[in-house]
Amino acid sequence: MISSVPEEFASVLWWRAGGFAAAVQYLEMDWPGDDGREQRVSVTSLSEIQDELARAIEAGEQPPAFDLSGVPEQEGVPLAVKNLYYSILSNNPRYKYAYDFNAEVGPDGLLRCTVSYMPYRTGDYPDGFCGVEVDSLRSLIKVARDGLGQENIPIRITNLSLTVDDMNKALQQVGGGYLFCQLNRDGTAITVVPQGGLTLGEARARLAEIDELAEQVFQETVAAGMSQAEQAEALYTYLTQNVDYDFRYYSHPGEMPYESTTAYGALHNNLAICGGYAQAFQTLLEKAGIPCITVSGKAGGENHMWNMARIDGRWLYYDPTGDRGRADYGFLYCGVKGEALDRHTWDADWSNRLSEALFSL
Numbered sequence: 001m002i003s004s005v006p007e008e009f010a011s012v013l014w015w016r017a018g019g020f021a022a023a024v025q026y027l028e029m030d031w032p033g034d035d036g037r038e039q040r041v042s043v044t045s046l047s048e049i050q051d052e053l054a055r056a057i058e059a060g061e062q063p064p065a066f067d068l069s070g071v072p073e074q075e076g077v078p079l080a081v082k083n084l085y086y087s088i089l090s091n092n093p094r095y096k097y098a099y100d101f102n103a104e105v106g107p108d109g110l111l112r113c114t115v116s117y118m119p120y121r122t123g124d125y126p127d128g129f130c131g132v133e134v135d136s137l138r139s140l141i142k143v144a145r146d147g148l149g150q151e152n153i154p155i156r157i158t159n160l161s162l163t164v165d166d167m168n169k170a171l172q173q174v175g176g177g178y179l180f181c182q183l184n185r186d187g188t189a190i191t192v193v194p195q196g197g198l199t200l201g202e203a204r205a206r207l208a209e210i211d212e213l214a215e216q217v218f219q220e221t222v223a224a225g226m227s228q229a230e231q232a233e234a235l236y237t238y239l240t241q242n243v244d245y246d247f248r249y250y251s252h253p254g255e256m257p258y259e260s261t262t263a264y265g266a267l268h269n270n271l272a273i274c275g276g277y278a279q280a281f282q283t284l285l286e287k288a289g290i291p292c293i294t295v296s297g298k299a300g301g302e303n304h305m306w307n308m309a310r311i312d313g314r315w316l317y318y319d320p321t322g323d324r325g326r327a328d329y330g331f332l333y334c335g336v337k338g339e340a341l342d343r344h345t346w347d348a349d350w351s352n353r354l355s356e357a358l359f360s361l
Contacts, residue, residue: 039064040110044071050084053113057088057098060121066111077111078103085115096164097121099185118164118187120157131156131188137170137357144174144181144190148204153190170354173293176210176279177262178203196258206264210283213267218287228290228311229335232318235284236334239266239277239320241327246271274321278305281320285309291359297346304344306333308351315355317341 041064043049049066056063068074085101100116119125131154132147134140140155140162147153157167164183171181171190179200180193194203221238222231243266248256259265259276266272266280278294285292285307292309299306299322306319319333319341326332333341338348 040067041065042067042070046071046077046080046084049081049111050088053081053084054088054092057095057115060097060117062115063113066113068105068109068111074105078105081111081113085113093165094163097187099164099187116186118157120162120187121160125156125188129156129188130154133158134162135159137162137166137354138360140167140190141170141174141358144171144192147190148175148179148181148192148207149200151192151200152184153192154188155190157187166350166353169350170357172296173354173358175203176207176283177275178206178264196262210263210267214263214280214283214287217267218284222288228288231288232285232290232309232311233334235288236281236318236320236323236331237327239281239284240324240331243270243272243277243280243320243324245321245324246273246276249273274305277320277324278307281307281318291355293351293355293358295346295351297344299341299344306341306344308355309335310355310359311335315352319344 041048041052043052043066052066053063068077071077081103082101085098085103089095089098097118097120098115099118102114103111105111117124119129125131132143134143134155134157136159143153143155164187168182171183174181175192175195178195178198180195181190183189184191192200194200196203196206198206217238218235221234223234226234246256246260246265249260256273257265259269260272261275262272263276263280263283265276267283272280275294282292282294290309290311292307294305295308295317296303296305298304299319304319304321306317306321308315308317310316316335317333317338317340318335322333322343323331
């Protein structure tokens with residue numbers, strides 16, 4: 001037994017405590033790294049527990065058991081520690097791979113915490129698990145688009161640098177407002193939920209109809225030989241001239257159909273609010289082979305959606321809602337740089353990262 005004690009400790013223990021008895025006492029202690037042994041940490045405050053929890057979550061490990069004998073007020077500690085977990089994730093959103101948490105004090109007085117990690121962070125996928133590999137935001141979007149006929153698309157995320165928030169925000173580019181895509185609770189699948197009161201099949205059929213409508217507009221609007229900038233402006237002009245704003249959004253929001261928030265409202269009903277304008281423009285530009293994303297933020301203090309498209313190698317902004325009816329007077333937001341969006345506020349860094357991730361050359 002004594003031979004298993006690290007040399008730097010064994011000699012000191014033997015000399016100070018009188019030999020064999022001290023060596024046995026040493027071996028009965030809980031030392032980190034011993035196979036099968038529970039790691040324990042004595043704490044005197046909640047802040048010490050928080051520091052240790054943050055360290056464990058950062059490393060993707062289970063926290064040690066906490067000896068609370070030095071904590072003055074122990075009643076309600078499990079709930080307080082669970083609130084610490086929420087605080088850690090709030091201050092460090094990249095830790096959201098730690099998707100669940102439990103804290104209990106056992107009969108021995110030790111506080112034991114259990115963190116549930118998404119398998120992509122720990123590699124702990126269930127035996128026999130099969131999922132489409134996802135190594136980037138681009139591949140995540142492709143997998144989602146290819147699997148829109150399923151309610152759950154199993155995935156295996158292989159890139160540890162991907163964050164839960166970024167993946168869920170990127171998935172907002174999929175589904176055209178009729179299919180809502182997001183990671184499931186443990187990050188092993190993309191869930192696909194129909195919107196607007198439709199079934200999954202009806203939502204897919206609606207997206208197919210939007211695609212047909214966009215193709216028709218593209219064929220009627222874009223002429224051979226047009227440059228990318230000319231194609232984008234022609235399609236932008238079509239939207240701003242032919243689509244009216246659905247002012248029921250302000251006057252009678254309960255009467256406004258869901259369609260007005262989608263490209264279907266813009267391309268079929270010629271009536272939409274900002275989401276419909278932006279998604280319609282994105283769909284039209286895709287017909288032209290022009291990379292485009294929707295951008296969410298605020299304009300004049302109100303929630304708003306517009307577009308960012310790569311024209312001749314440059315990423316520029318378009319706000320067809322803001323320019324509706326202005327074709328004869330001159331557009332304000334047609335193919336402009338971010339500085340021109342003086343009424344808009346948005347996470348420009350995220351838009352830049354997403355656009356480059358999805359459409360990098």
